[in-house]
Amino acid sequence: MFRTFYILLIITLFSFSSCKNKEDRELVEWVEKGALVLDVRTPDEYEKRHFPGAVNIPIDSLPLRSDELGPKDRQIILYCQSGGGRSQRAKSLLEEKGFSHIRNAGGIDHLFSVISSE
Template structure:
């Protein structure tokens, strides 16, 4: 396991598995980044707000695929979600995740 995976969890390798489980795609970029284009039906919660909105995510009762521009913020978001008992993976950057989603 590489250091990136150790810090941020598995990468987009499990995206298809999570989609099959009904995962919510979570965009953790800024409002302006989100408005500039996002993955269809993605829920938007900037990473800076995520800690205050954990209960909102828990109420979804679904696994989460987090993404951002490069995978760093979504890695932090994934760690936060997991530490709060939420099943989450880091979907990486938007471009990479869009390719995985087809």
């Protein structure tokens, strides 16, 4: 009984780990292919540090500026400061507007670590 439990636990943990690696690999591929990297933080946060080539459209401005993002099937990578609320809200908002190829990279530190580790 316990042996089966531990085997299932190991398989589950491995599955989550593989999933994350797949998501991270996809982010790297998208950046390499020229996806739009969208920083949804404030202009002050953007000025202090941002991902190279990222476009800054703060989350509060995004509903009015989504037409600046180009075609609805364009690959878009979103990030914010910590990866919690803003980038996830931006993803939901853009999906509601019909954008179909969106990835939430989470926080800026995560995006930098994924890209620099490749």
